[in-house]
Amino acid sequence: MNKINGNGHDRRTFLKKGALFTTILGSGLWSSTGCGIGSNEGDSRNIIFLVSDGMSSGTLTMADVMLRRRDGRTSNWLRLYEEGRVQRALMDMASANRIVTCSAAASSSWGCGHRVNNGVVNVGPDGEEYPPILSIMRDSGKSTGLVTTTRITHATPAGFAANVEARGLEDEIAVQYLDRKVDVLLGGGNRHYDPEQREDGRDLYSEYRAAGYHVARHKTELSWRGAPTDRLLGIFAGSHLPFTLDHMNAPDLREKVPTLAEMTDIALQKLSKNPNGFIIQIEGGRVDHAAHGNDLGGLIYDQIAFDETIGVVLDFVENRNDTLVIITTDHGNANPGFNSSPDAGFDRIQRFRHTSSWIQSELDHQSTIAQIRDRVYAAxxxxxxxxxxxxxxxxxxxxxxxxxxxxSGRSSALGQILANYTHVNWVGGSHTADYVELCSFGPGSEALKGFVMNTALFNVMTKAAGVYEMEMRL
Ligand SMILES: [Zn+2]
Incomplete structure (x- = not known):
């Protein structure tokens, strides 16, 4: 497959630069000496990219309203807007072949600067493999990280680090993370690491350990005590991590599984040891799953957990001016909204103890009316x-x-039933075409205002890190 670097805005020029760029990076000279990007870098030493997957505008709004009414405070995201310290834009997230993107094409657009077809990770229509941004940053001497509440091999993290023709090739993505030396990987997805569950039978945990990774399978093992060059792999669930609302109310899960904010805190401590800086993508991945399932408790509490993670990042960047922070989503999903009605309906969400997913996990076609009513009441x-x-x-x-x-599905039926009480309803159960919120600050963010294309984020990140400047100098 062809290797093509760049954003495609000026294909001819970029191909020329890209070829040279790849050759030089491949020599390994820059990362070992630190003289390349280190001496020529842009103003942004670090890049922190936060994505709440599948976050409709109504989701952002409702999480903020909930925090104001329950806790008397604004969400971190809206506080950034209130204080006017950030750039705000709407972003067009269309993929190469669809108005409505999927997470693979969305993350690829940011991760390689090209729009690709839905379902594909950083591979063009003719099989071109576009170098993902974590590899580009690694070769410039930076540390790299991915943190998510989904399987670590899921589409959104993969879009910053992998090349596969189908997002479902998650066994392969787990191998690519190892081959490409992603320094910090935290999330779920044991089924793609465990030799008993991988199709090829490879024991990736052993292979990662042999490559210098500290492997954590339990929250207590997450504390990272290795040398600065050591890498960290934390896998805390067979598939995705639990929804926040279910996690909050299950002591065994709280003990074993870290929150997104806790994982982010550890990752930032680890990655920031590199004097050349780092790039990290942090995903609140289950906001999307809750929206697909018209699951209001899942949605609001996972969005709030994502917002708490923004708080961890804000603490990290306080008094720093060397970090570009981007906060966004990859597409709307199910577009929930609170319909005009007494506020008490909305406040009922505060009493939720479990998600709709939890409700349905023990109901089937043989359940009685009483069992259904009891289960909904318990949650x-x-x-x-x-x-x-x-x-x-x-x-x-x-x-x-x-x-x-x-x-007509059971999740939508339950979502509409609960809407009779909360007055929050949904337009469907899938991704939507809405232009999405884009919040950013730090070096390079000046360009991200008004209305931008998804691929622009790749340009902004590489430019902020000085990668483009290096190419120009070559
Ligand atoms: Zn989705």
Whole structure:
């Protein structure tokens, strides 16, 4: 496959520069001496990229309103807007082949500067493999990291570090992270590391250890005590990490699984030991899953957990002027909104103890009306009617027929039932075309205002880190 570097805005010029750039980087001279990017870097030593996956504007709004009403404080994200210290823009996230992107194409657009087809990670329509930004930054001497609440091999983290023709090739993505020496990897996804579950039977934990990684499988093992050059792999679930609301209310999960904020704190401590700086992508990945499932408790509490992670990043960058911070989402999802009604409906979310996912985990087509009502009550404190429980049962059995057919699934039925009490409802159960929020500050962020293309973020990050300047000097 062809290796093409760059953003495609000026294909001819960039190909020329890119070829030379790749050759020089491949020599290994810069990273070993630190004289390359270290002496020619842009103003941004560090890049912190935060993405709340599948966050509609209504999700951002409702998490903020919830914090104001429950805790009497503004969310960190909205406080940045209130204080006017940041750039704010809308971003067009379309992929190469669809108005509505998926996470693979979205993260690739930021990670390699090209729009690719949905479902693809950093590979062009003719099989071109575009160098991902973590490899580019690694070769310039920076440390690299990925932190997520999904499987670490999921599409959004992969978009900054991998090249695969289909996002589902997660066994392969786990190998690429090792080959490409991503320094810090924290999230879920044991099934792609465990030799018993990998198709090729490789024991990736052993291979990572042999390559100098400290491996953590439990929250207590996360504290990182190795030398600055050591790498860190933390895998805390078979697949995705639990939803925040379920995690909060299950002592065993709280003991074993770290929060996104806790993982981010450890990652920043580790990566910031490199005097040449670092790049990290931090994903609140399950906001998207909750939206797909019309799961209001899952959605709001995971968005709040993401916001707490913004707080960790704000503490890290306080009194620093060498760090570009980007906070965004890759697409809307299900576009939830609080419909005009008494505020008490919205405040009912504060009493939720478990997600809709938790509710449904023990219900099936044989469940009784009483069992359904009890389970919903245990999770939400809401006493749904017998008729509503019957509608849910119809959805489980495949006989529920709403006017908009895409809302006929059991998750959508439950989401609409809960909406009768919270007055938060959904437009569907999939990604949406909305232009997305883009918040940024630090060196290089000046360009990110107004209305921008997704691919612009790759240009801004590489320029801020001085990579483009190096190319120009060559
Ligand atoms: Zn999604």
């Amino acid at each position: 939400t404190g809401l006493e749904i009617t017998r008729d509503e429980a019957e509608v849910y049962l119809q959805a489980v059995r495949g006989t529920y027929a709403p006017v908009y057919r895409r809302m």
